[in-house]
Amino acid sequence: MTITSTTPSAGNSLYGGVTNRRVTVRDLASAKARGERWPMLTAYDALTARVFDEAGIPVLLVGDSAANVVYGYDTTLPVTMDELVPLTAAVSRSTQRALVVADLPFGSYQSSPQQALESASRFMKEGRAQAVKLEGGHAVAPQVELLVSAGIPVMAHLGLTPQSVNTLGGYRVQGRGEAAAGLLKDAKEMERAGAFAVVLECVPAEVAAQVTEQLSVPTVGIGAGPSTDAQVLVWQDMAGLSPKVAKFVKTYANLHETLRDAASAYADEVVNGTFPEERHSYTG
Helix, strand or coil: CCCCCCCCCCCCCCCCCCCCCCCCHHHHHHHHHCCCCEEEEECCCHHHHHHHHHCCCCEEEECCCHHHHCCCCCCCCCCCHHHHHHHHHHHHHCCCCCEEEEECCCCCCCCCHHHHHHHHHHHHHCCCCCEEEEECCHHHHHHHHHHHHCCCCEEEEEECCHHHHHHHCCCCCCCCCCHHHHHHHHHHHHHHHCCCEEEEECCCHHHHHHHHHHCCCCEEEECCCCCCCEEEECHHHHCCCCCCCCCCCCCCCCHHHHHHHHHHHHHHHHHHCCCCCHHHCCCC
16 A cells, blocks of 8 residues: 655654554544544444555544435434444445444434444444544533443534434524634533544534634534534545535545546446447457
8 A cells, every 4th residue: 555645744644644553532632632633523434434444544434424425315224233234344444544433323322322332342343443433512421421431432523413414493503693703612522521523513613613622632624614623524525426515524535527427438438339449349
């Protein structure tokens, strides 16, 4: 596996650094201590996960966003453990360096810490993940505490939590005005409970900066401005494959157009009889 990097301290950095082992939560903590920002992407299959691993992305999230981009649901709510565990296993098997984080889906951890432990254990044993992610603040602190005590690293998720979209009243920015204090309180509670990182989604940039400054664990922004310790995007959004993206997404390619043009070119050659050519055929 070859990884290139433009960072001056590539030997010690998360992006493009050591390649002979997996990135660990300790590496993420060290990156925050030295002020290094790092990228995170979602991944749901072996081929793209391998590409991102080769690119040096240090953390890959098998997100419940698979509900939308893999299974075609309108929200993340319907996706199940049985649907996510095989995707996690595929990503884990096809990567060598990235820390693989599995997203606990709606209904798999909310009822009790024991339920959370059973679900997270499936991701660790069957999916071969190295960590799990769950949504919520103080209400899920007991779940975080039990998982961490059982040896399962936990990434917390605050702000816009898609699994709570119905109670939030839609996909809206969270943490504005007086709600900022509650967001900061929840972030500190997640840190106290043992979370190794906190995702901040759709949060005002100044609020995310304040949370990042006051936490000793890394923050991961998605629509939370430039001051978080890391950034995460759904890879299909980042690569221009999704038909519609949020304001916070920057697209770095246009795979929708590329794949459409490739499919059209293939179809034209089949219809016209120019594919397959002799060099694509076997002889007796």
